[in-house]
Amino acid sequence: MRSSLYLLFLGMAAVTYLTRFPPLWFGGMINFGPRLRRGLSFIPVGVFAAMTVPPVLTHHEVNGFNIYLPAAVLAILVAAISKNPLWSMLAGVATVAALRFLI
Structure with a gap:
């Protein structure tokens, strides 16, 4: 029971990290247009x-x-x-x- 709970937490942490890390890493390499940037500012x-x-x-x-x-x-x-x-x-x-x- 405990090992499956730890695996569950590790899996949730991995999914959270992998969905949030790429925009932070590659965000500086992509130039957004002014219209999208204005939309994101809201x-x-x-x-x-x-x-x-x-x-x-x-x-x-x-x-x-x-x-x-x-x-x-x-x-x-x-x-x-x-x-x-x-x-x-x-x-x-x-x-x-x-x-x-x-x-």
Whole structure:
């Protein structure tokens, strides 16, 4: 049982490595066009939106109150004022922690 589990982990690690390594290795040798480069530049924004918007808009209610919505609003306000992503993340996390403690 243990040896098959180790083989499973090694196989998963090999597949993960082999699917991620070639673009890093050969990526500098390929010249992408400006249109593709511009399209690829939107991937981080899309991934961030896909990770943050659903928890904010779905109802994860604590005692009938969605604690993520005020945290998101405060994080956006702090980001607009400070222009610093660290402060906006800290404001959002602190707001969620405070609301979980208080509610």
